Amino acid sequence: MLAEAADWLRRRSSSAADWPAEPLLGLKGSTRVSVVLPARDEQDTVGGIVSAIRRDLVERTPLVDEIVVIDSRSVDDTAAVAAAAGAKVFGQDAILPRLPCLSGKGEALWKSLAVTSGDIVVFVDADLVNFSPSFVTGLLGPLLTCPEVSYVKACYDRPYNGPEESFAGGGRVTELVARPLLNLHWPLLAGIVQPLGGEYAGRRSLLERLPFMTGYGVELGLLLDALEAVGLDGMAQVDLGAREHSHQSTEALAVMAAQILQTAWSRLDRRGLMMPLSSPSPALTQFHRGPSGHEPVDRDAGVAERPPMIEVPEYALTLGPAGERARGAGRGHSRD
Ligand SMILES: O=c1ccn([C@@H]2O[C@H](COP(=O)(O)OP(=O)(O)O)[C@@H](O)[C@H]2O)c(=O)[nH]1
Numbered sequence: 001m002l003a004e005a006a007d008w009l010r011r012r013s014s015s016a017a018d019w020p021a022e023p024l025l026g027l028k029g030s031t032r033v034s035v036v037l038p039a040r041d042e043q044d045t046v047g048g049i050v051s052a053i054r055r056d057l058v059e060r061t062p063l064v065d066e067i068v069v070i071d072s073r074s075v076d077d078t079a080a081v082a083a084a085a086g087a088k089v090f091g092q093d094a095i096l097p098r099l100p101c102l103s104g105k106g107e108a109l110w111k112s113l114a115v116t117s118g119d120i121v122v123f124v125d126a127d128l129v130n131f132s133p134s135f136v137t138g139l140l141g142p143l144l145t146c147p148e149v150s151y152v153k154a155c156y157d158r159p160y161n162g163p164e165e166s167f168a169g170g171g172r173v174t175e176l177v178a179r180p181l182l183n184l185h186w187p188l189l190a191g192i193v194q195p196l197g198g199e200y201a202g203r204r205s206l207l208e209r210l211p212f213m214t215g216y217g218v219e220l221g222l223l224l225d226a227l228e229a230v231g232l233d234g235m236a237q238v239d240l241g242a243r244e245h246s247h248q249s250t251e252a253l254a255v256m257a258a259q260i261l262q263t264a265w266s267r268l269d270r271r272g273l274m275m276p277l278s279s280p281s282p283a284l285t286q287f288h289r290g291p292s293g294h295e296p297v298d299r300d301a302g303v304a305e306r307p308p309m310i311e312v313p314e315y316a317l318t319l320g321p322a323g324e325r326a327r328g329a330g331r332g333h334s335r336d
């Protein structure tokens with residue numbers, strides 16, 4: 001990991017426990033806070049999340065000024081369940097009706113900016129099964145206490161088969177696509193433990209100036225563009241413990257991976273980097289949960305390239321005048 005990334009990881013990391021709600025309320029002042037949940041067919045989970053935020057962070061400790069659910073073309077009762085729990089619900093396609101309707105999570109998140117008023121916007125997925133209001137207070141902590149920070153990402157263990165499993169199970173596209181991509185092309189972001197995590201927060205003054213990828217590329221796109229806009233020091237990361245959510249099939253995640261690769265491609269192309277990398281970094285930084293939190297583990301992912309065999313003199317010598325391989329050429333030493 002680059003020394004700059006490791007230094008950032010030390011300086012800009014905290015945990016949800018560092019940001020209890022009451023002290024944050026004293027720091028909120030006139031800052032308005034919106035919590036946004038993008039929800040497509042999340043009737044089973046959206047109500048519990050909204051209710052928990054409303055109970056703890058609107059009624060008990062009024063840190064949150066509005067809870068907005070963007071109904072992303074649900075065909076179940078997501079909208080009714082979210083409204084009954086106390087959220088303001090907007091249909092994704094009804095927002096900014098002059099514009100052509102696009103699909104995907106990023107479209108829902110982008111349009112949420114048009115129907116919210118918070119100076120700070122907190123994004124929370126609506127399919128979480130172990131949500132805690134500390135997810136919201138944790139993300140608000142750095143933004144309410146550090147004016148230099150404009151974008152905060154959550155990190156967490158991501159068990160795949162229930163709370164008892166190690167965090168390594170979930171985040172399949174993170175581990176197989178996003179993390180290698182970031183380490184290769186954006187090593188400054190190698191300290192982001194969960195680059196694709198759906199829980200993050202930003203100042204509106206930043207978010208309204210960033211493009212949003214419409215599908216599942218939204219998290220990667222925002223991360224890359226936030227780095228460009230505010231620099232690594234304008235970002236922070238908060239450990240929220242563990243995050244469990246409903247999982248898509250591998251087949252569905254292939255579509256997500258393709259959208260994420262398109263997003264990376266577009267940013268590389270925009271920076272004129274779509275040419276052979278002069279010195280790609282062979283390092284891949286992964287993270288293991290240790291006594292002091294997510295501990296970086298550097299792995300060597302270096303690859304080299306062998307030339308066409310025909311160009312290897314020892315091989316070329318074994319070829320006949322017509323370029324054919326002499327019978328028995330290259331066979332190992334026979335035992336007999
Ligand atoms: O077109 C979409 C796709 C997803 N989502 C929401 O975005 C969040 C994350 O999506 P999903 O659960 O499909 O992704 P995963 O967590 O499996 O990576 C969830 O609240 C979804 O309901 C959405 O609002 N619109």
Ligand SMILES: O=C(O)[C@@H](COP(=O)(O)O)O[C@H]1O[C@H](CO)[C@@H](O)[C@H](O)[C@H]1O
Binds near residue numbers: 160219
């Ligand atoms: O991190 C990941 O690899 C994917 C899939 O997670 P799982 O393998 O189903 O635990 O989940 C995330 O990716 C999406 C794309 O950025 C986000 O929109 C989701 O909120 C997030 O859960």
